[in-house]
Amino acid sequence: xxxxxxxxxxxxxxxxxxxxxxxxxxxxxxxxxxxxxxxxxxxxxxxxxxxxxxxxxxxxxxxxxxxxxxxxxxxxxxxxxxxxxxxxxxxxxxxxxxxxxxxxxxxxxxxxxxxxxxxxxxxxxxxxxxxxxx
Numbered sequence: 001x002x003x004x005x006x007x008x009x010x011x012x013x014x015x016x017x018x019x020x021x022x023x024x025x026x027x028x029x030x031x032x033x034x035x036x037x038x039x040x041x042x043x044x045x046x047x048x049x050x051x052x053x054x055x056x057x058x059x060x061x062x063x064x065x066x067x068x069x070x071x072x073x074x075x076x077x078x079x080x081x082x083x084x085x086x087x088x089x090x091x092x093x094x095x096x097x098x099x100x101x102x103x104x105x106x107x108x109x110x111x112x113x114x115x116x117x118x119x120x121x122x123x124x125x126x127x128x129x130x131x132x133x134x
Contacts, residue, residue, distance in 0.1 A: 015057060020050040032093045040093075044075065044100035065111040072104025 024047030031040025048071045052064040061067045075097050082094030 015054065017050045017054045017057065020053075021047055024048075024050055028096070032096060035092060037092070037096055037099070040096035041100045041103070044097060045103060048072070048075070048100065048104055065108060068104050069108025069111075072101045072108060075101030075104060077101075 024043045024045075027043025027046065028040050029043075031037060031043055048068055051071060052061075052067040055061045055067050056064040079094045079097030079099075079101055082090045082097065085094075
């Protein structure tokens, strides 16, 4: 078998993310069904991470952390609406969605803080070197 044929067999171009999206949604619903909030939240986090992975892999976003943060804000809004409707079964789902949204948003804030802490000093030194000579 030639090297090109082996490379074609190895790189199929398929992505594992759709499987994780389906698994995340299934875990989320199982957690809601059996009132297991950690299972539901972890399923939602798996879903959000998989969507961010698809977006990064396809080139729609350059940083998947921003995508996770945006999805976290969307989850906060959706979960809040479900909680405020106050229907039977919707409050558990809404609470799980809000918890997952808060965790996604916290991840975004931690990433921003880390980025500023690590790269914040380089911007200050370049600004100081650009002083006027008047």
